[in-house]
Amino acid sequence: EPEVTQTPSHQVTQMGQEVILRCVPISNHLYFYWYRQILGQKVEFLVSFYNNEISEKSEIFDDQFSVERPDGSNFTLKIRSTKLEDSAMYFCASSAGGFGYYEQYFGPGTRLTVT
Amino acid sequence: AQSVTQLGSHVSVSEGALVLLRCNYSSSVPPYLFWYVQYPNQGLQLLLKYTTGATLVKGINGFEAEFKKSETSFHLTKPSAHMSDAAEYFCASSGGSNYKLTFGKGTLLTVNP
Numbered sequence: 001e002p003e004v005t006q007t008p009s010h011q012v013t014q015m016g017q018e019v020i021l022r023c024v025p026i027s028n029h030l031y032f033y034w035y036r037q038i039l040g041q042k043v044e045f046l047v048s049f050y051n052n053e054i055s056e057k058s059e060i061f062d063d064q065f066s067v068e069r070p071d072g073s074n075f076t077l078k079i080r081s082t083k084l085e086d087s088a089m090y091f092c093a094s095s096a097g098g099f100g101y102y103e104q105y106f107g108p109g110t111r112l113t114v115t
Numbered sequence: 116a117q118s119v120t121q122l123g124s125h126v127s128v129s130e131g132a133l134v135l136l137r138c139n140y141s142s143s144v145p146p147y148l149f150w151y152v153q154y155p156n157q158g159l160q161l162l163l164k165y166t167t168g169a170t171l172v173k174g175i176n177g178f179e180a181e182f183k184k185s186e187t188s189f190h191l192t193k194p195s196a197h198m199s200d201a202a203e204y205f206c207a208s209s210g211g212s213n214y215k216l217t218f219g220k221g222t223l224l225t226v227n228p
Contacts, residue, residue, distance in 0.1 A: 009156075041220070043205065043221075045216060098214050106158040108157050
């Protein structure tokens with residue numbers, strides 16, 4: 001069964017450093033998403049991406065965040081200058097369509113620890 | 116705006132007992148509702164979803180949920196818990212053309228032998 005994969009599974013970085021979280025969505029999907037979950041809190045939407053551009057972003061997704069689909073398979077989330085409060089589990093997801101009833105398929109997550 | 120509330124961050128049941136995980140939603144548009152399960156070190160896996168039509172929705176692994184508009188609820192049930200059901204369960208909603216998922220805080224289900 002096709003699945004979304006994410007690398008690395010765990011990343012430790014120092015405050016102020018740049019990190020890139022990588023995702024490989026399901027191959028025939030067209031919509032891509034990033035969510036995050038700070039420990040003990042809800043899973044929160046960060047950004048959605050379609051047709052090589054951001055279609056929606058939350059207020060969390062400020063100028064320090066960016067997303068890119070550098071080739072036909074990868075989807076990345078970059079955090080330019082990490083802060084302690086960026087420590088969280090980051091989930092990538094993809095879906096075949098963009099309407100609300102389409103299932104989003106999630107990856108296993110990358111745990112980001114900022115020290 | 117949408118919001119999802121899951122009552123009980125931790126539910127513990129005995130093997131063979133009824134599982135009931137509660138979810139209430141708030142939405143300004145007719146919602147699409149989802150239950151996801153997360154096993155340790157794995158991603159979120161869809162259990163079931165409600166879009167339109169029949170309000171009782173059956174999902175994988177014997178789970179089902181009923182959409183009750185009057186109660187703004189979408190509770191997840193399973194008649195008989197199995198040890199393999201131990202996991203974290205997330206209720207989520209989206210609405211119309213807005214595909215952004217809004218999640219509840221999750222409920223950790225423990226199944227005791």
